[in-house]
Amino acid sequence: MFKVAMSEQAPAAVADVLASGHIGQGAKVDEFEDALRSRVGNPRLATVNSGTAGLQMALRLAGAEGGEVLSTPLTFVATNWAIMAAGLRIRWVDLDPSTLNADLDDLAAKVSPETTAIMVVHWAGYPVDLARVAAIADECERRHGRRPAIIEDCAQAWGATYAGRPLGNHGNLAVYSFQAIKHITCGDGGLVVFPDDDSSRRGRLMRWFGLDRDPGALPRPEQNVAEWGLKFHMNDISAAIGLANLDGVDERVRRHRANAAYYDRELKDVAGLELTRPVPGSEPSYWVYPVKVKRRDDFVARLAAAGIAAGQLDPRNDRHACVAAYAEPLPKLDAVHDQIVCLPVGWWLSEQDREHIVNTIKSGW
Ligand SMILES: Cc1ncc(COP(=O)(O)O)c(C=O)c1O
Incomplete structure (x- = not known):
């Protein structure tokens, strides 16, 4: 059912990184992110070391402290176990038998003041009707005074578009996976695409303990972490594999x-x-x-x-x-x-x- 898509250039690209003396997050990650920016069409993004890590980051960025996440049961368990890891409750949304994605009538019925986030999964690479999901979140805000965050799990959907734009351009947090058998693989890896500058800034810090690694950052001993993060970052070895596999x-x-x-x-x-x-x-x-x-x-x-x-x-x-x-x-x-x-x-x-x-x-x- 699957085959690993590995570029013939990948072994040499990895060998270069291994010989370079720098194998952590560095120039190759920056280069991979630049290439991804032009492909996704959204400059606000951060690579991470897995799609699962990206989902956990997205749930924290969504301000999801407590409350419930509406989610589909028809997905790889990584989607839903990320919700468990964030300490949130899952509320299952029934399935639309024609699309095999979440039934959006059931989603609309279940959204409530308890809903911290809506987890949308573009299962098998089939986009969900994002306009309808946005309308459901807007209606929730009108009725309850709070708009649930929308997180898109695009792990299986590299290359898919909705309303003529790649996923990651619809005002939501969007998470891709570059795991072994995805359209693009880094061996393991992931990508978070952000809807605004503030979540982009927070996410890029959160992926490495809350410390800033971007060019121009203060020296580490002078940094003060406002929001702690975890070890979610991608390294240059994975980025070199991903870059090679972007071609094609x-x-x-x-x-x-x-x-x-x-x-x-x-x-x-x-x-x-x-x-x-x-x-x-x-x-x-x-x-x-x-x-x-x-x-x-x-x-x-x-x-x-x-x-x-x-x-x-x-x-x-x-x-x-x-x-x-x-x-x-x-x-x-x-x-x-x-x-x-x-x-x-x-x-x-x-x-x-x-x-x-x-x-x-x-x-x-
Ligand atoms: C729908 C879905 N979400 C999340 C993930 C997790 O991605 P990763 O394996 O990169 O952590 C996968 C991986 O297969 C997936 O299929």
Whole structure:
């Protein structure tokens, strides 16, 4: 289902850093951040050492001290365990069976004075309707006098756009992951994109104990930490890998999209299979290609017998014992959870591979 996208330039780039005498956060991180600024289209950002660290930073920046975070159960557990790490309560939002993202009617119903933040996950690289989420937060402010922060988990969504702009340009805190099998990998790494100068300044300090490492900073012994931070920073080794892998990422995303368009055409009339619907105004990056199928176990077994890796990817998070206290009825998720399966859709598929996948599915299961 996945393949690591590693540039042939990466080993030499890493060797240069290793030989340079500086392997911590330094010039390569600065260079990577400059390259990311022009790609994301927002100058306010900070690399971190994982998407999970980025989510924890975002939750602190959101002023999330106490209270509840509305979140989806259909995501990798990193999204929700970051909420636990921040000492906040999770309130589950039901699933929209057509988009497989949070049901925004349920979100609107559950937002309350207790809502400190709304965690939006662009699952599988399919953007959420951010205009509607913003309207829900605005309405909460009108009714309760406080606007919940919106945090976007873009870990699976490098390259996706909403309203014609890359994620990270919609007035929210947005967090990407550069973990091993993402569209861009640093080995491990992440990126936080900030909506304003104040959160950018705080975040860039928070990623390394609250101390300033930017050019022009006061000497360390003269610095006084106003807001403590943790060890979230990226190092030059990871940044060198990320920089090398930035070259070629547009082509990789293009191939994910071309494969998805092929599946859209070929699978739309297959009985017993339902496609996932992107929201209007969005362009997904298709990290994987999720569909709903009848008799999922038979479907997965049929594909496995033909040498095709397909699977559930992210099972619902709300059934884990560690979040039992937050359990609540999620009828729409219940109705479709056991039908959701992800197909490989990535840059590594040849035309023959994707034809083989489609023909296998069309032959029945
Ligand atoms: C939806 C989602 N959120 C967060 C993360 C965490 O990212 P990282 O592994 O970089 O900490 C992942 C990683 O797979 C993810 O898929």
